[in-house]
Amino acid sequence: MKKINNGWSQETYIKAYRFAAEKHKGQLVPGTEWSYLAHLSMVSMEIMAALNYEADMNGNLAVQAAILHDTIEDTDTTYEELVSDFGQRVAxxxxxxxxxxxxxxxxxxxxxxxxxxxxxIEIWMVKMADRITNLQPPPPYWTTEKRKKYL
Ligand SMILES: [Mn+2]
Incomplete structure (x- = not known):
């Protein structure tokens, strides 16, 4: 298969990952004893896998948004902080x-x-990757009702 250069760089990945590691420090994946980084790794892995099949995507935007997607919701990170560290589009x-x-x-x-x-569209992809990740498998304490609704 032809390899698509979808333009995400290791440097970009590492910068976002280090930021997320610091911000989510001490948080666990709900219902597990795993570091929250496991969730972020899975979401970004789904994105990188999808990028292998799609040309003309902004890989750096998709990968950074994947790694940082829960920072504002779940940590003390502000929108302004993301703008200054990662730029307007990511923020x-x-x-x-x-x-x-x-x-x-x-x-x-x-x-x-x-x-x-x-x-x-890269941001839509992150939402999908987040949902996919949360269903492999869903947290054990989720009710059948919640699983159905989420699906
Ligand atoms: Mn998430």
Missing amino acids: DGVLALTKDENIEKQDQMSDSLRRIKLQP
Whole structure:
């Protein structure tokens, strides 16, 4: 198969990973004793696998957004911090992937999806990779109802 150069660099990956490692320090994957980095590694792996089949993608944007996607939602990271460290596009993507806690819980997902749709396709990919990762397998404490809804 022809190898596609989808343009993500190891340097970019490492910079985002180090940032996420520091920010998510001490957090675990819910329902496990795994470092939260396991979740971020799985999501970015899904992205890198998908990038092998898609030409004309911004690999650096996709990979950075994948690694950083939970930083605003789950850590003290601010949007401004992401802008200064990773640039506007990455920060905008991560913000779209962040649920807005100021609105009703039942509306948070549809609101986030609406904002994701305004972003480049690489950010849509991160949302899909996040969902795929969370289903392999879903946390043991999830009810059948929650699994069905998530699917
Ligand atoms: Mn996630």
